[in-house]
Amino acid sequence: KQPELAQSLDLQMLDAVNACQSALEEGGNEALAQLAQAMNKAADCFFQWGLVSESLQQHMQQLLKSGALAVKPTGSGGGGYVVSLWEGPLPEMDFAVIKI
Structure with missing residues (x-):
């Protein structure tokens, strides 16, 4: 086990969550790019x-x-x-998609 790595990943995820929340709450021209960056950072933590x-x-x-x-x-x-x-409409997919 690697407790330092685990702690680092937990902090990265917390940062990603806070960045998502900030982008959603603040809005503005850069909100979509900020949200995308934060979501990808969170995805990297899962990986x-x-x-x-x-x-x-x-x-x-x-x-x-x-x-x-x-x-x-x-x-x-x-x-x-x-x-x-x-950013725009979904393209045609060959698998089920739930749109929200």
């Missing part, structure tokens, strides 16, 4: 924690290649869902 399977990583990459600004795993584990951030 470094070892919580992103190969199939989930492939799915996330497919969303990014299709134009998503950011993607991040979410849910209670065991598969969960992926939240993706888009």
Whole structure:
């Protein structure tokens, strides 16, 4: 086990969460870019924690290649869902998408 790495990742995730909250609350011209950056930072924490399977990583990459600004795993584990951030309309996908 690596307690220093775990603590560092926890702090990175906290920073990402705070940045997401700030972008959503403040709004403005840069809010979308700030939110995307924060979501991608959070996604990197999930990856470094070892919580992103190969199939989930492939799915996330497919969303990014299709134009998503950011993607991040979410849910209670065991598969969960992926939240993706888009600037415009979603392109046609060959998998189920829940639009909110």
